[in-house]
Amino acid sequence: MVIIAVPSNGNGGLNEQMNPRFGRCPSFTFVTVENNEIKEVKAVPNHAADAMGGAGIQAAQIVGNNSANEVIVGSLGPNAAQSLSSLKLKIYQAPNQPISVKEVINLYLEHKLQLITSANVSSHYGMGRGGGMGGGRGMGGGRGMGRQNRSPF
Amino acid sequence: MKRKIVAVISGKGGVGKTSLTASLSTLGSNDSNINPIVLDCDVDAPNLALILTPKRKEQIHSEDVFATLKANLIEERCIQCKECIDNHFCEFNALRWLEDNQIPEIDYLACEGCGACKVLCPEHAFEIKSVKSGEIISYETIFRFPLIYGKTRLGSTTSGKLVADVKQFAQNLREFQASNIILIDGPPGIGCPVISAISGVDYVITITEPTPSALHDLIRTIELVEQFNIDFGIVINKADLESPFQEKFKHLIEETGYNILGKIKFDLSIPEAMSYAKPVVNYAPNSSASISIMEIYDRLKNILWNHQ
């Protein structure tokens, strides 16, 4: 039996969207899996969401206090990364796209999520991992500032 | 293209971080498949806004950040027991006994807001309050991409935190999803704000010049970047500086085998461009400095997106 923590939107639950930001997500959804099947779902509000500092550490505390063994994340701050790895939790990388808790758990059950090892957790933490689609906005050059007076000021 | 985060740092100040960042960002904005967002994380002395000016002044968004904690004495609760001083509550020596009034005084600048006095005082005569630590300013530049910069409030002691806040702010920007490069103009040094600026980035550009000081600072910067396991490249500014140190510098750089992203020769177009408040690649696109920066830009793109 494993308990997987997923940062989620709103009040959490399988049908909520997953939240990509670990420390500042509004809630955590804890999914108990046994024999590759969902056994139990529990949602807990993240009181660290609006914390001034140390949100990542406090969120890790919530995850730990709810006996999670594994966690699925979008992005991870450095302190959260350190906390989760010192709690010896397995960290999985969610795909970089809007996804519901249920969908991401299904990917987990299908073994389609990438496991972040302690060796690469440092290169994974930080802001906004993953790629945008890079749809060119097709802007031309930024010109047209008008001639300014040459001046040091 | 996968979004990449690149920080330009230097160790030594004044070697050209801001000029290089400004030019790289406008090269990016002219590139049809690149969507940059630029962050000025030199929150003690943010300068990038002088070159990357706002498209419309009325659209400048500014937000106060209250991330600094400071202790405050609730005088009516203090029973003048002096325990705070006698038992050395404060490790930062921010508590001093005022003999005249027989109460403790808090040195605002020295206070770290750790809350030790609050917890330890038997009369609960201290409280911890959050105060303004700085502001985050953001706008669309005349080059169409967003610029976000932080500016610390003087005496607030939280540069590193504000750097993290600026990075966080960028993530919540509407333009963030479509962006594929986040360019960070970093602070000088190797301390807290620099660590904060480079944490979580994909690539670091460290800029230097052929002088003993700059080399010394470069080595310390590399030591830091390597501890964080981040890929990096070196840009040598004023590469042709006439100096007796050149030979030694060349040897050291070549021996190490570090990746040299490019060399920029001394070129008056750079200060000239600055005096017109323009990135040099826009002001003098055919100057030797601009050509070098364009090469650096191409190499950077190659490293970020082709080496995978």
Added chain:
Amino acid sequence: MAKIICITGGKGGTGKTLIAVNLATLFKNHGFNVLLVDGDVENPNTYLLMNGKLENSSEVSFFEPKIDEHKCTKCGLCAENCISHALLYIKDAIPIPILNVCSGCKLCYKICPTEAIIADSRVIGLIYSTKVNNIDLLIGELKPSEARSAVIVKALMEKIDILLNDKHEKYDVIIFDTAPGAHCDVEELIQRADYVIPVTEPTRFGRLDLLRIIELIDLLNKEYRVIVNRSSLLGFRDQFLNELNDNDIQVLGDIPLDEDIVKSYCIGVPLMDNHSRFDTQGKGYKSFQIIYENLAKWSGIKT
């Protein structure tokens, strides 16, 4: 009483260290006992400009909580009261210190009911005290990947206090060289100084950062006069000096672009050193002499 002069400037690379080293040299040339303090602890460079060595070091340590697992009752009191959340506590488990957010306040150590927290420490930097060309040099150096530069600056200040209280040490002049920026490390040094010299250059960046550092100096209620370095750059000297004058910003002097300065900087021999063999009629040399005269007058440090 030693007079303390603080060289600072907001913007990086304006010539703070160059000026600090040459002013120290000039005071020494005039027979004063000089202590030069390198307070740019993230990147101390003074000794490089004088061919000095880093020697005679002492360690600067920083508090690190260690948990005695036998004594810890897993009550969680330490974590509950740690405002920086530097102790990760899961119920019925031993708290885990998250060291990079620890402020070093020692509250956990002080309040643990079973004394299960050991006040350990780690070395985060060094202070070197050396002597080059008859100038005493005190250098603070932060270890790469450590964040708490302010601790090193504080240790430097304590060292200076000890030196000043020693009856055998008689300094006439103490010169501080600060880091760029306007953060707490710079603030601490300005706070201690009698005279503050912000160094700037005639560019937009130079001007903006100068105004910011002046704001800080004013906040700390200190007297200051500006040095404009590289003043001949692009011919902006007069315009820049006029603007400073219009804003009631007093100027101690300006230093034009000068090849000898670059050379002295690169070979690690101060331009103003008696044995430097630089042209004493050079632009840079002369401007330093003028600045020294003005500084001696302003600070009242005279032979």
